[in-house]
Amino acid sequence: MSSLAQLSEASVSLADRPVLQAASLSVSAGEMVGVIGANGAGKTTLLRALLGLAPLTGGTARLQGREVAHLSDAERASLVAYMPQERRVAWSLPAWRIAALGATDRPAGAARDAALAGLARVGLANLAERGVLDMSGGERARVLLARLLITHAPLMVADEPTAGLDPDAQFLALERLREKATGGRAVLVTLHDLTLAARTCDRLIVLANGRVLADAAPSLALSSANLARAFQLDGALIDTPAGPVVAARRLV
């Protein structure tokens, strides 16, 4: 597997406070990697560092072997697509127009077709003409996911793609991303639901206080020791007929 995205010993400071410290990771084509960690652990900063959106105070961020800071805007866009945690849409454009912003590299007709197909994939086929500000937060989040899914970028990065979604839509969103990984893309997501993370990701990166605590298959990454250190949880990953489940309670 070739590495599409790589962070090496990357550090980021915000207002002189270190939020990412010597973090390393690699994401390859065909795999879905999850980033988990408590609030403020540095998950979003890790993604932003990799995408060249957060300036590094140390280390390097590379996309397809090239330093992200040296890529042109167009080159970077051809390598990676990003769905930020920020879900604010400024104007109430029809859903398909928002989704079509993932296909600006295609002619208008093809972009519209791709957008409609993308909306159907996230279960919003009948809301294509609705203004996105007339939708619920969860529906809007799915429109933004559709935009991500129809891009041609080999690396797809999504910051909490399941936030605000109902349980069914959470499964749906991760299934759609999973399909992209199976189809040969590289997918990097941050997640809060540890059970969903265990079930959908090939590998999990556990962050605690800006440092990578573990980078391993879910069964190893979600060890009781890591759950305690990263989340202050007393818990374990349990296999059930429906799939693995993280059972946990607060450490007191």
Place this chain on the structure above:
Amino acid sequence: MTVPRQTLFLFFGLLVLAAVAVAVGETALSGAQYRQAFSDPGSPPGEILWSLRAPRVAVAALVGAALGLSGAVLQGLLRNPLAEPGVLGVSAGGGLGAALAIALGLAAVSGAVELAALAGALAAGALVAFASARFREPETLILIGVAISAFGGALTALVFNFSPSPVTSAEVLSWLMGSVANRDWSDAAWALPPMALGLALCLYARPGLLMMTLGEETAALSGLPMARLRAAAVAGAALLTGAAVAASGVIGFVGLAAPHLVRAGARNDPAAILAPSALAGAVLMVVADLLARILPTEVELKLGVVTALFGAPVFAAIAWRAAKSWRS
């Protein structure tokens, strides 16, 4: 209404209103006089139509289009329905430039006040552009714009304070209230080059406005050269506003209202809204100037007063209705 249909409707509406604005005025003309104006443009009725009213209508339309376009570009760039050249201090910069020039006795020098207004607007625009490169959050930029606007207003008040004579004060005040009275074709010609350049910059920035709908980070990763597009949008809006302030003085409300009048018709598309916003701005100004001329008041109303007096309540009503479509 689709965008092309709305644009066509506004375009023909503007043509009709402009024709009415040229035909109607304080001096009533008879049918024979209208015929004479067409057959002999050099005749007295011809002079009234083609040398007094037509250039005035043309300047009003140009200024309105510039303000409407500038407002639409700034609202799209800043993702904010409140953004407009007035809010960002660009108009205040133009007003200050003109006030300084008048106070320094340059009113008699042809083109000096206009150039000073353009320079003032561009200086304020440069400050906004500098701030926009430094701070990416639209709210921060709007707050900085409000500060620039307040500071420009304070400096203009200072000019009043030190103004050498009441005559100068009156001149500055009259200028700040905005008017297209007594404009001739040279004023329209003078305004065109900076407006054309501003238009070109705004058209260049257009794809970035649509992508900004999804926010700074998505736009940054869209492959568009956002830093350049942002600079072009701010510079274009500043040039358009500067040229408008230079041609007519400070006129509020049009830059804010024009985009909102057409936003629903453009299905809230911040890029498709540019042409209809410009046309709506032109319509608003032509109508406002017509009202200023034909309302039976002892002294002709100032254009800026009319736009604010009639426009603000109308705008409040639109805002009331449209609030839902802006942001949840």
